[in-house]
Amino acid sequence: MRPQARKPFDQSTIPNDLCPIATEHVVLKTGDWRAERPVVDRDKCVKCATCWVYCPTQCIVEKKYWFEANLEICKGCGICAQECPHHAITMVEELED
Amino acid sequence: MAKTIVCDGNEAAAWGVALARPDMVAVYPITPQSSLAEYISQFVADGIIQADLMDVEGEHSVLSVLQGACLAGARTFTASCGQGLAFMFEPYFRTPPLRLPIVMSIVTRDGITPQCVWGGQQDAMTVREVGWVHMFCENGQEILDTVVMAFKIAEHRDVMLPVNVNHDGNYLSYGVEKVEIPDQEEVDDFLGEKNTNWHVALDPDRPMGVDPLTGGAGGPGPAMFARYRKGSCKAMQNALPVITEVHQEWGKRFGRYHAPLVEEYFLEDAEYAIVTIGSMAGAGKDAVDIAREAGERVGLIKIKTFRPFPLQVVCQALSKVRTVGVVDRSVSFGWNSGPVYQELLSAQYFLEERIPAVSFIGGLAGADITVEHFSGVIETTARALRGETVAHPIWLNE
Numbered sequence: 001m002r003p004q005a006r007k008p009f010d011q012s013t014i015p016n017d018l019c020p021i022a023t024e025h026v027v028l029k030t031g032d033w034r035a036e037r038p039v040v041d042r043d044k045c046v047k048c049a050t051c052w053v054y055c056p057t058q059c060i061v062e063k064k065y066w067f068e069a070n071l072e073i074c075k076g077c078g079i080c081a082q083e084c085p086h087h088a089i090t091m092v093e094e095l096e097d
Numbered sequence: 098m099a100k101t102i103v104c105d106g107n108e109a110a111a112w113g114v115a116l117a118r119p120d121m122v123a124v125y126p127i128t129p130q131s132s133l134a135e136y137i138s139q140f141v142a143d144g145i146i147q148a149d150l151m152d153v154e155g156e157h158s159v160l161s162v163l164q165g166a167c168l169a170g171a172r173t174f175t176a177s178c179g180q181g182l183a184f185m186f187e188p189y190f191r192t193p194p195l196r197l198p199i200v201m202s203i204v205t206r207d208g209i210t211p212q213c214v215w216g217g218q219q220d221a222m223t224v225r226e227v228g229w230v231h232m233f234c235e236n237g238q239e240i241l242d243t244v245v246m247a248f249k250i251a252e253h254r255d256v257m258l259p260v261n262v263n264h265d266g267n268y269l270s271y272g273v274e275k276v277e278i279p280d281q282e283e284v285d286d287f288l289g290e291k292n293t294n295w296h297v298a299l300d301p302d303r304p305m306g307v308d309p310l311t312g313g314a315g316g317p318g319p320a321m322f323a324r325y326r327k328g329s330c331k332a333m334q335n336a337l338p339v340i341t342e343v344h345q346e347w348g349k350r351f352g353r354y355h356a357p358l359v360e361e362y363f364l365e366d367a368e369y370a371i372v373t374i375g376s377m378a379g380a381g382k383d384a385v386d387i388a389r390e391a392g393e394r395v396g397l398i399k400i401k402t403f404r405p406f407p408l409q410v411v412c413q414a415l416s417k418v419r420t421v422g423v424v425d426r427s428v429s430f431g432w433n434s435g436p437v438y439q440e441l442l443s444a445q446y447f448l449e450e451r452i453p454a455v456s457f458i459g460g461l462a463g464a465d466i467t468v469e470h471f472s473g474v475i476e477t478t479a480r481a482l483r484g485e486t487v488a489h490p491i492w493l494n495e
Contacts, residue, residue, distance in 0.1 A: 009303040014296045017328025018257065019196040020321075021297060022309040028316065 030057060034076030036091040042066045044088035051080035051089065099351075101277045106269035109237040109276045110176065110202050110262070111136035113244025115146045116284040117200075118291075120171035123151035123159040127181035128214040129266035130204040134176060156185035160199070164188060167197040168299040168307060172248065172291050175199070178266060179206035182220045192259045193228030194329050195308060198251030198293050199259040201229075202244065205375070206266040207427075207462045215463025216266030218375060219427040222436045228329055230260040230336055231404040233375045237274040239355055240264045245279075246343050249288055253343075255335040257296065265376040265426070267463050272376075279351050287350055333405040340402055358407035360399040361414050363389065367396030369420040369482045371474050374400045374437050377424060377459075377466045384471030395475050400437060411444045420453045422478030424471075424493070426460040434458070434490045453481045459493030466493060 008023045038051075045066035052060040052067055059073035060080065066088075069080065081089040104112070110133050114122065122141070124134035140146040151162050156177050163173040177185055182203060192199055207217025218233075225231060230250065234240045240262065247260040264270065297307055311318040341357040348354035362382055364370060373381045378399040388395045398414045398421070400407075415421065425435020432439050434456035445451050457474050460466040470493045481487045 007303055009298060009300070009305045011305075015328065017324050017331070019296050020194070020308050020311065020325050022306040023304070028310050028318070 029072050030075050031070075031072045034071075034074060034094055036076045036078060036093050037071060038069050038074065038076070038078070038080050038089045039092045040066055040068045041088045041090070044086045046086055046088075048085065050083050050085055054079050054083045099277055099279045099283075101275060103273055104237065104276055105132070105271050105273050106234075106237045106240050106264050107133035107204065107271070108136050109241040109274075110204075110244050110264065111140060112276070112278050113241040114174045115140050116241075116245050116279065116281060117172065117174070117248045117288060118285070119146065119148045119174045121149045121151065121163065121166040122146070122174050123153055123162045123166075124175055125153060125156050125159050125177070125181060127156075127178055129206060129216065129270040130176045130178045130181070130202070132270070133202060133204060137174075137176075156181040157188060160185050160188035160192065163199050164192060164195065164197055165299075167199055167293055168297050170292075170294045170298070172252075172293055173199050174201065176202035176204060178204045179214070179220045180209060182224065186224070189224065189229070190227050191308075194325055196257040196296060196329075196332070197259060198248070198257055200244065200247045200251055201259065201261050202240075203261050203263045204266050204270045205263050205426075211462075213462045216268055216270075217426055217461045217463070218263070218265070219461075221261065221263045222427040222429075225404055225436065228258065228333070229404065230256075230258055230333070230340075230402070232260070232262055232340075232402050233400065234262065234264045234269065235376055235378045235399065235401075237269065237272070237276045238353065240269065241276055241278065242347060242351070242353060242355060245284055245288070246347055249343050250336065250340055252291070252293055253336075253339045254295075256332055256339050258329070258332050258336060263375070268376045268465075277353075283350060287346065336405050337402075337407060337409075356399065356401055358402045359410045359414055360401060361417075362397035362399065364396035364398065364414060364417050366394055367418050368394040369422070369478050370396040370398050370414070370418045371471065371478060372398045372400065372421055372423040372437060372441060374403065374424075375426060377426065377471075380466055380468045381424070381471045381474075383468045384475055387468070387472060388475045393475065393479065395479070403437070403440075406440055406444075408444055408447065411441070412447050415441070415444060415452065416448055418452065420455075420478055420482035422455045422457060422474050422481070424457045424459060424466065424474060426458075426466070428458055428461075438490075455481050455487050456490040457493055458490050461494065464494035470494075
């Protein structure tokens with residue numbers, strides 16, 4: 001368990017045209033850029049965290065028995081699928097609904 | 098007690114830094130700034146400056162390190178010029194919109210190529226549109242005083258912008274003059290309490306992202322981006338009265354009144370004027386004195402603050418005369434004249450009447466702009482005043 005912040009910076013204390021800062025982590029939904037999504041085979045995933053280490057957007061989230069990508073942020077770069085030592089991640093084309 | 102020493106401009110700047118009690122200084126030596134970096138290193142070694150001194154591997158890192166330090170609450174200083182400033186450009190561009198009150202001396206140097214390590218203002222002039230405050234000094238005392246004042250201007254809550262204090266390479270960096278070093282306690286009192294990061298406060302207990310990606314078209318990004326740009330532009334305008342107030346307070350406390358934005362020299366009854374920036378003002382004033390003895394009604398306008406551009410006071414000064422000759426120590430490649438000349442033309446749009454203006458370019462690559470040169474400038478400007486068409490720009494050191 002990572003230590004939790006006690007008191008986030010109160011952004012309302014400074015003018016909103018001063019310094020670009022963010023106390024919320026998702027300002028931009030980079031997930032909208034994705035052409036392929038990573039799909040995790042939960043039977044193969046051993047929770048080694050290799051995908052978590054390699055993800056350039058730090059979008060991998062930990063579940064009880066596997067890891068998976070937060071699709072609001074994941075850009076679909078495929079690095080996790082490339083690096084997964086158990087070949088548990090497959091890149092699947094995003095199809096329009 | 099204030100004490101008087103004899104030193105060059107780089108040492109004067111270093112004493113200004115010492116008086117401001119910075120927490121971190123990062124430097125990478127480059128001619129003609131090197132001795133300034135050395136003085137600061139010496140002061141840190143001797144305990145005169147109690148700051149972390151970072152010897153980094155290049156100017157890009159210099160400013161990047163200082164950004165981090167400033168976000169963590171440090172008062173920071175650096176100095177650079179020429180190619181060093183060029184290498185620093187990426188973090189240099191990032192500093193003003195981050196609203197980090199970093200102070201940096203540019204010991205101005207001409208732009209390569211041809212290969213050159215001598216004075217000229219091409220470096221500072223080339224980065225004039227990046228959002229840093231730019232003030233140009235005339236002599237050693239003004240360098241020391243302005244470096245101290247720069248911290249107060251930069252850290253003012255209405256400003257929160259980085260400030261460049263520029264002094265001419267060679268002529269000021271190595272020129273030796275009498276300089277008074279004010280009393281430390283009085284400077285402490287003048288600068289007041291330090292708070293460089295009230296707006297960000299890098300703090301693990303209060304996490305935040307600084308400078309997050311704002312996003313492209315279609316989302317809230319562009320509007321957010323425009324809002325911050327507008328904020329930076331507003332801060333630049335806020336800086337004008339702050340610079341004036343801080344200079345006035347300095348005058349009251351220390352007895353030295355430097356013109357904050359623009360200095361007028363014998364302008365009240367002048368028919369025409371020459372315009373200068375930086376150390377050349379000394380020779381310019383001497384030439385004005387000589388011309389006045391000969392009966393010429395000529396004055397001098399010295400630009401101290403070039404960014405933000407002090408439009409109102411420049412217009413006030415210009416409205417007193419009927420012709421100006423502008424001497425630049427750098428060129429504007431796009432206009433076949435000097436940048437100060439271009440700004441003066443822009444200012445004239447706000448005057449009721451347009452007046453003839455002649456562009457002179459001199460002092461490049463360490464060339465001296467002598468009193469004789471200025472006498473020539475005055476003579477030529479007088480010809481324009483009399484209605485003669487003068488082909489320009491006129492290159493003084495050709």
